[in-house]
Amino acid sequence: MENNYISIRNLKKVYTSGSGIFSGGKHQLKAIDGVSLEIRKGKTLGLVGESGCGKSTIGRCLIRLTEPDSGEAIYQGIDIMKIKKSEFTPYRKKFQIIFQDPYSSLNPRMTVGDILKEIIKFHNPNKKKEIEDKCYKLLEVTGLNRNSINKYPHEFSGGQRQRIAIARALAVEPEFIVCDEPVSALDVSIQSQIINLLKDLQKEFGITYLFISHDLSVVKHISDDIAVMYLGKIMEFSEKEKLFSELYHPYTKSLLSSVPKPEPRNKSRAEALKGEIPSPLNIPSGCPFHTRCPQVIDICTELFPSKRGSDNHYAYCHLINDKTSGIK
Ligand code: SF4
Secondary structure, eight states: OOSEEEEEEEEEEEEEEOOSTTTTSOEEEEEEEEEEEEEETTSEEEEEOOTTSSHHHHHHHHTTSSOOSEEEEEETTEETTSSOGGGOHHHHHHEEEEOSOHHHHSOTTSOHHHHHHHHHHHHSOOOHHHHHHHHHHHHHHTTOOGGGGGOOGGGSOHHHHHHHHHHHHHTTOOSEEEEESTTTTSOHHHHHHHHHHHHHHHHHHOOEEEEEESOHHHHHHHOSEEEEEETTEEEEEEEHHHHHHSOOOHHHHHHHHTSOOSSTTSOOSSOOOOSOOOOTTSOOSSSTTTTTOTTOOGGGGTOOOOEEEETTEEEEOTTEETTTTEEO
16 A cells, blocks of 8 residues: 555464463463554554454554564564664654543643643653643643643543543654544544544644544544454455445444444344454454354355455455455
């Protein structure tokens, strides 16, 4: 794809659990199982899937909050997964993260001004007046009042706290922000305000986002490209417009059918998702979606499908016909 910013290649992360004597032996939890993705500069890659599918682990690996077991993430010709942690500081300034629950990531004993000043000083020592001016500028661009500077996080609503978290991420003038379920805990009306704010900031500062969510309807609003993930693997990837004009993968169709519609009588042909996602400790053989797939065929239980489609829109499903790049 054109204009690549970060190229993720075959990223893997396995957690080992239950090594105690009462645990009945060690278990391996495959959080990311060979993920490859392209993130375009100045664009938003939406990463969507149910809880526990490994999407947050990808975001955490990219900013080295979690160490992958293997794989690459190429940024400006450098594999940032191989950089020593002690040498990652310059990248930490460029790469930021916003979490789902801003309250737990904001120090309750610090005012908003102190929270912002702390991070500005850490990354770029400036004169006192410059730091203060920058704080006010950050409040302005994130839609917060100037008098917020002397208030504590508990004095704000959930949406306002997420604005503070965004202001903090912007304080170091990042190129790339991992947005990890940033609106999941907010009311629907506030969700759209935060998404619009993120879009405005992208337009103004050219920031690249990895936007992680379990909600395809939210991802649709902010993304340029969308990757759909299930049990550690990418199931479908596409430019947004192409994805919604022709869905390839039964899992993506089921996710879309699970989105509440304004007119419930207007039923989609695809079946909504049934049952729980299997445990990542015991991933089904073959295509991991076969235990819930309404279109499962014999081969699905034995063999993981190869990649079918084009660079701009591909999926992993035995039902996809290579010649037409569509469902048979
Ligand atoms: Fe369903 Fe088989 Fe396609 Fe997997 S490979 S999504 S089980 S049809």
